[in-house]
Amino acid sequence: MLANYPRRRSASDEGPLRPPALQGCLKASGSLAGPHDELQHPSISEKVDPEMELAVVIGRRARRLAPETAMRAVAGYIGFCDVGSRDVSERDNNRMDRGKGFDTYGICGPWFVTADEIPDPHSLRIRQWVNGTARQDATTAEMVHSIPEQLAWLTAALTLAPGDVLSTGTPAGHGAVRPGDVVRGEVEGLGVVENKVVLDD
Numbered sequence: 001m002l003a004n005y006p007r008r009r010s011a012s013d014e015g016p017l018r019p020p021a022l023q024g025c026l027k028a029s030g031s032l033a034g035p036h037d038e039l040q041h042p043s044i045s046e047k048v049d050p051e052m053e054l055a056v057v058i059g060r061r062a063r064r065l066a067p068e069t070a071m072r073a074v075a076g077y078i079g080f081c082d083v084g085s086r087d088v089s090e091r092d093n094n095r096m097d098r099g100k101g102f103d104t105y106g107i108c109g110p111w112f113v114t115a116d117e118i119p120d121p122h123s124l125r126i127r128q129w130v131n132g133t134a135r136q137d138a139t140t141a142e143m144v145h146s147i148p149e150q151l152a153w154l155t156a157a158l159t160l161a162p163g164d165v166l167s168t169g170t171p172a173g174h175g176a177v178r179p180g181d182v183v184r185g186e187v188e189g190l191g192v193v194e195n196k197v198v199l200d201d
Helices: 086-091 147-155
Strands: 039-042 048-058 074-085 106-108 125-130 133-139 165-167 182-187 192-200
Touching: 039 048, 039 074, 048 125, 048 182, 048 192, 074 086, 074 165, 074 182, 074 192, 106 192, 147 165
Parallel strands: 039 192
Antiparallel strands: 048 074, 048 165, 074 106, 125 133, 125 182, 182 192
């Protein structure tokens, strides 16, 4: 899910924050990586941006979900580091699929936690560090569009299958990384991912 947390787009943007519209993109299955795998930095990109997010794992086939009952389709949750190459997307007329689809750009884990063990997924702390310096520190309570809203929006068009993953957006604070950096991310109750950035040439 894109732009699902409040943030200002520039230093000169001083007006009231406007809630973003629901939007998202599909990630290539080949982008999936483990919680301690190396994060490959493509040589064709200068803006590799990892974002820590809460992700929802679907438990049953679902289409046309209603917000009031959508959570019944949720099997559980995982931490998800959603990586994108912003400059690649810019060159692709702002299309996100290639820029977010590179190998290792969908870091999952380390644990799958069932829905009954997370009483309120909208009250979890999300944090990220790069080389030990904090970049992100927020909670899922800041989401603009709730998980049921996202599921209803997505299944108005797509059928979700068991095992599908919906990543729910990221708080402000993330930014570009370089080869040699170490990115560490955590979603409360879901464990820690830690990935060294290496050049993929």
